[in-house]
Amino acid sequence: MTLNGKTLVITGAASGIGAETARLARFQGATVIGMDRNDPMITLDEFVNVDMAVPDAIDTAVAALPDRIDGLVNAAGVSGLADCDLVARVNYLGLRHLTEALVPRLKGGAVVNVASILGVDWPARLGAHRALSETQDFASGLGWLAANPVPQETCYQYFKEALIVWTKKRGYRLFMDHDIRMNAVAPGPVMTPILGEFVQMLGEERVAADAENIKRPAIADEVAPPILFLCSDAARWVTGISLPVDGGIDALYT
Ligand SMILES: NC(=O)c1ccc[n+]([C@@H]2O[C@H](COP(=O)([O-])OP(=O)(O)OC[C@H]3O[C@@H](n4cnc5c(N)ncnc54)[C@H](O)[C@@H]3O)[C@@H](O)[C@H]2O)c1
Numbered sequence: 001m002t003l004n005g006k007t008l009v010i011t012g013a014a015s016g017i018g019a020e021t022a023r024l025a026r027f028q029g030a031t032v033i034g035m036d037r038n039d040p041m042i043t044l045d046e047f048v049n050v051d052m053a054v055p056d057a058i059d060t061a062v063a064a065l066p067d068r069i070d071g072l073v074n075a076a077g078v079s080g081l082a083d084c085d086l087v088a089r090v091n092y093l094g095l096r097h098l099t100e101a102l103v104p105r106l107k108g109g110a111v112v113n114v115a116s117i118l119g120v121d122w123p124a125r126l127g128a129h130r131a132l133s134e135t136q137d138f139a140s141g142l143g144w145l146a147a148n149p150v151p152q153e154t155c156y157q158y159f160k161e162a163l164i165v166w167t168k169k170r171g172y173r174l175f176m177d178h179d180i181r182m183n184a185v186a187p188g189p190v191m192t193p194i195l196g197e198f199v200q201m202l203g204e205e206r207v208a209a210d211a212e213n214i215k216r217p218a219i220a221d222e223v224a225p226p227i228l229f230l231c232s233d234a235a236r237w238v239t240g241i242s243l244p245v246d247g248g249i250d251a252l253y254t
Contacts, residue, residue, distance in 0.1 A: 001232045004029035007069050008231060011052060011076035011098065014038040016192030017114060018075030020220035021227050028228060035061060036076060052076045052094035053086055055138040062101045070109045071231035072102055077114065079197035080156030088150070092132075092159040093141045096166060100137075103178055111174070111182040112230045113167050114223075117246045119160030119186060120253055129165035156201060160186075164242045171240040181239035183230045188246030189217040215247055 008025050012018030013034025022032045023042050034044040037051050050061035074095045078087055099111055122129060128148065135141040150158045164184055171182035189195060189210075195217065199207050226245045229235055244250035 001229060001234050002029055003071075003228065003232060006071060006231070007031045007033070007066060008071040008073060009033045009035060009065060009069055009102070010073040011035045011050075011095070012114070013042075013044060013047070013075070014040045016075075016194060017187070017190060017220050017223050017227075018073065021073055021075060021224040024221070024224045025228055025231075030071075033065060052098070053089035055094070055097050058094055058098050059101065062098065065102070065105070067105055069102060069105045072099060072106065072109070072111045073114070073227055073231065074099065074111065075114045075227075077194075079194050080152075080154075080201040081197045084150055084152045084155040087155045087159055088142070088145055091156070092162050092166070093138045095163070096141070096170075097138045099182075103174065103180065106178070106180045108179050109181075110231045110235070111171075111180060112227050113163055113182070113184040114227070115163045115167070115184040115186045115242055116156075116160040117186050117188045117244065117249050118157045119162075119164045119242075120250060121157065122161035122164045125158070125161060126165065129162045130169065132162055133166040133169045167242060168240045175239045181230075181235070183235070183239060184242040185223065185227055185230070185245045186242050186250065187218060187223050188214060188244075188249045190223055191217050191219055210249075213252055214249055218245070218247060 008030045010022045013022045014036035025032050031045045033046040034040050035048045035050045048061045048064050051057045077091050135144045167184040174180040
């Protein structure tokens with residue numbers, strides 16, 4: 001697998017999975033433009049500061065990106081300890097806004113969305129996720145959510161489910177109409193700065209029960225290679241999937 005000559009845009013590049021993906025992509029020959037609200041702590045080819053919760057800020061950031069992009073990795077995210085409105089904005093609506101804004105520059109390229117094993121129950125709420133996926137833009141998404149409120153306690157899971165459904169529904173059309181592949185990865189627990197927040201969010205009891213069933217949390221460098229495989233030409237016939245990268249948890253739930 002090589003990423004020679006490719007230009008990748010990676011959100012969440014200042015930390016965790018996004019940073020590791022950016023590091024590995026450069027090592028594989030890509031030119032990497034990182035985006036984050038925080039400054040990066042690794043070498044990038046370019047960095048664009050952005051608040052992914054604010055559509056105007058995303059539009060300003062998009063203006064600073066090149067005309068031709070081969071891959072977009074949407075890794076920026078917040079945990080369910082954040083207010084539900086912020087989770088909706090960063091983990092779903094902002095990600096979607098950025099992706100749609102880049103469609104004209106991504107022809108022949110790939111998008112990879114970082115979902116989660118916590119989105120595994122998407123089929124249980126498919127109707128709602130489909131309806132949200134059909135809203136046309138950030139503002140109408142917010143309007144739909146105002147009419148269909150999401151409980152704070154499960155909002156992280158809800159928007160990861162919604163992201164998987166949008167990846168499939170929109171990904172299908174992106175491939176047919178624009179020759180853009182869009183896939184998701186669904187990691188289990190990963191040793192990144194946000195992991196402690198997930199433990200707090202899920203509660204000690206659930207975490208202890210889960211710990212019995214997994215070997216260990218992943219390291220971010222075990223999640224980055226599958227993301228970059230999906231960005232690469234080796235995955236040129238793979239689109240609309242959510243790939244578990246979880247050491248077997250998805251298989252356990254089956
Ligand atoms: N760590 C895990 O256990 C785990 C498991 C499954 C999925 N995920 C998902 O992986 C993705 C990356 O998480 P991570 O583990 O690397 O966490 P992390 O906290 O290390 O990195 C998240 C990055 O997103 C950035 N970010 C957050 N809000 C932002 C905003 N409003 N605008 C711009 N940037 C913003 C942060 O600054 C940070 O650099 C997230 O979407 C997360 O939900 C993580």
